[in-house]
Every structure is written in structure tokens, then in C-alpha cells.
Amino acid sequence: MPPRTRRAPVWSDGKVLDLISVWGEEAVQSHLRSSHRNYDTFGQISREMMQRGHDRDALQCRIKVKELQNAYRKAREANSRSDAAPATCHFYKELDVILGGRPHLHSKDHHGHFRGQFNKAEQEEEEQQRSRSKGA
Incomplete structure (x- = not known):
């Protein structure tokens, strides 16, 4: 008899x-x-989920977040094509609040360069520049 495989939770x-x-x-x-x-x-997220009455461990939360990110990115990329019909995914509006303003790790800017995410020093420098320009 083959070993039982663990199924993803619903x-x-x-x-x-x-x-x-x-x-x-x-x-x-x-x-x-x-x-x-x-x-x-993700352990912290899992503990908060437990406080809300949901039995999910850190790995389950991480996997679900990755699935949500991927679904959102696919819908967003489909919408960026001018010839494409409007696309969406379940929870698109909620995910857009979190993911909408972020550059995507593998997306390119209009010059064809990878945007990637900023490192911490670049983020701090950008925030300082923004605060200086607001004060000017």
C-alpha cells in the first residue's frame, strides 16, 4: 500500500x-x-490565524500567500496587454491593495531593464528624497 500523501487544506x-x-x-x-x-x-501570520479560529501552520500560510500572489500577477499581466480581454482573479481588489503599488521582481521597465525590488538602502534613500522634495 503506497504511503498517504498530505493534501493541501481547503x-x-x-x-x-x-x-x-x-x-x-x-x-x-x-x-x-x-x-x-x-x-x-509566516509563523506570526499562523498565530494570528489561530487567534481568528483558523488552524493553519506557517508553511500552509506561506503556500497560500504565494498562490494568491501568482494569481494576482497573472491577472495583472494579462490586463497590461492592450489586446487582452479584462482579467481578474478571486480577491483581486483585496490583493491589489497589498500588491498593486509594488514593482514585480521579474517585470521590466519601458527601457527593457529588470525592475526588481529595491534593497533596504535604496528604499531608505528614496524615502529621504521624497521627504526632501515635500519640504522644498
Whole structure:
């Protein structure tokens, strides 16, 4: 008899909305942006999900967030093509609040250069420039 494989848990709309709510908190987003090793942050997300009555571990939360990001990016990329019919994904509006203003890791600017995400020093420099230009 073959070993039983673990199946991915079923995520109800309510659970996904709670996950998006926790994941979208500024403190959580800040932790995720500041480190490539995010297991502890997803542990924090998992604990918050438990407090909301949802039994999900850090890995399950991480996998679901990645699935949501991928679905959002596919819909957004499809919408960026002028010849494409409008596309969306489940929870698009909620995800757009979190992901809408960010450059995508593998997308290119109008010169064909990869945009990527800024490193922390570049982010701080950009914030300083913005605050100087507001004061001028």
C-alpha cells in the first residue's frame, strides 16, 4: 500500500480574507520586505490565524500567500496587454491593495531593464528624497 500523501487544506473565502487581512498589515509587510528568510513572519501570520479560529501552520500560510500572489500577477499581466480581454482573479481588489503599488521582481521597465525590488538602502534613500522634495 503506497504511503498517504498530505493534501493541501481547503481554504474557505473567510479564511482567505482573514489571511489577506493579516498578511496585509503594515508590520507584517515591513518584516517580509526586510528579510528573505520569512519563516518567522509566516509563523506570526499562523498565530494570528489561530487567534481568528483558523488552524493553519506557517508553511500552509506561506503556500497560500504565494498562490494568491501568482494569481494576482497573472491577472495583472494579462490586463497590461492592450489586446487582452479584462482579467481578474478571486480577491483581486483585496490583493491589489497589498500588491498593486509594488514593482514585480521579474517585470521590466519601458527601457527593457529588470525592475526588481529595491534593497533596504535604496528604499531608505528614496524615502529621504521624497521627504526632501515635500519640504522644498
